[in-house]
Structures are given as structure tokens and as C-alpha cells.
Amino acid sequence: MSSNLGKIDVEVEVKSPVDKFWNGIRDSINLFPKASxxxxxxxxxxxxxxxxVGSVLLIKYTEGFPLVTFSKEKIESIDEANKxxxxxxxxxxxxxxxxxxKGTLTVIPKGNGSLVKWCCEFERANDEIPEPQIIxxxxxxxxxxxxxYLIGA
Structure with missing residues (x-):
């Protein structure tokens, strides 16, 4: 395995119920720019x-976002049952x-809210590139x- 391969795992507890949060993720086109x-x-x-699956989104970031002005993301797979x-x-x-x-996002029920699990797997272009901590x-x-945003909506 190349030393330039890496993986980051994040878990975030949110107050929104699992269906509401998953629907929010699925409607990211409208909701992300409003929420952030x-x-x-x-x-x-x-x-x-x-x-x-196969849809491609063009995401444009604000000037305040470091290093990246835009990205194109392709939906590789969706599992509605397992969110x-x-x-x-x-x-x-x-x-x-x-x-x-490559990013994988899963929303699972936790108490009255949800647990959002996000994992990204990446290959650095070279040894000098740091882990994508900012991401x-x-x-x-x-x-x-x-x-x-969802709680206030």
C-alpha cells in the first residue's frame, strides 16, 4: 500500500432525526448553500x-474558502435503506x-437525533501533501x- 493513501473518519452527533437529516443531505443542492x-x-x-447514481454536482465555494474555488462531485452509490x-x-x-x-456518508439514528458518519479515502499527489485536515x-x-438549519426550518 502506498504511503500516500489515507483515510479520515468523522462522527458528528446532530439533533435532527435521522430521516430529516438524510433528506437534508439528499437535498444538498438547495440546502447546503442556505445552511452554510x-x-x-x-x-x-x-x-x-x-x-x-451518476449525477454530477458542481460546487462553487466562497472566496473565504481556502485553496479550493470549485469541485465537481459524482454520486457513486446510494443506499436509501441504510442512508x-x-x-x-x-x-x-x-x-x-x-x-x-472519495467520500462515504452514513446517517444512523442515535437517541432522538442522528449520528453522521463521514469517511474519506484519498491518495495524495505526493509526499509533501498533508492530510486533508481542513476538509x-x-x-x-x-x-x-x-x-x-433543519432544526430552525
Whole structure:
């Protein structure tokens, strides 16, 4: 296994019930820019319907977001029963640093709320590239913002 392969796991507890949060994730095109306006400029569907496997989303980030102005993400698989979504980054600055970048997101019930599990597997372009710590922090913030938005909505 190459030393440039890496993996990050994040778990975030949210107050939203599991169905509500999963639906929020599935409607990321509309909800992410509303829930996190400081991070997202817009999310557009460039291929497919934005929800089914093979769909490609163009995500534009705000000026305040470091290093990355946009990314294209492709939905690789969806398991509605287990509330799991797998996507990969297929374009954008992220790929300057990481040859491959794949995210898996699962929402599971926890008490009255949910536990969001996010895992990303990546291959660094070279040894100098750090672990994508900033992406990890962004993911946590994103889930918390979405949760706050859903509870307030």
C-alpha cells in the first residue's frame, strides 16, 4: 500500500432525526448553500438529476474558502435503506493535491437525533501533501450547520 493513501473518519452527533437529516443531505443542492452561506456560493447539477447514481454536482465555494474555488462531485452509490451515500471528486483544485478523493456518508439514528458518519479515502499527489485536515473540519462544520438549519426550518 502506498504511503500516500489515507483515510479520515468523522462522527458528528446532530439533533435532527435521522430521516430529516438524510433528506437534508439528499437535498444538498438547495440546502447546503442556505445552511452554510459562508462556505458555498452555489451547487448546480451538471449531469443527471442531482440525486441519483451518476449525477454530477458542481460546487462553487466562497472566496473565504481556502485553496479550493470549485469541485465537481459524482454520486457513486446510494443506499436509501441504510442512508449511505458515496461520492467522488472528479474535478477541481482538490485533485491538484489528491489523485483520488472519495467520500462515504452514513446517517444512523442515535437517541432522538442522528449520528453522521463521514469517511474519506484519498491518495495524495505526493509526499509533501498533508492530510486533508481542513476538509475534515469543513465536513464537521457543514453537518452542524445543516443540522442547525433543519432544526430552525
Amino acid at each position: 452561506p459562508n462556505e458555498y456560493k452555489s451547487i448546480e447539477v451538471v449531469e443527471g438529476d442531482g440525486k441519483s 449511505t451515500l458515496v461520492y467522488s471528486v472528479i474535478d477541481g483544485e482538490t485533485l491538484k493535491y489528491y489523485k483520488s478523493f 475534515k473540519e469543513f465536513a464537521v462544520k457543514n453537518f452542524k450547520n445543516l443540522d442547525a
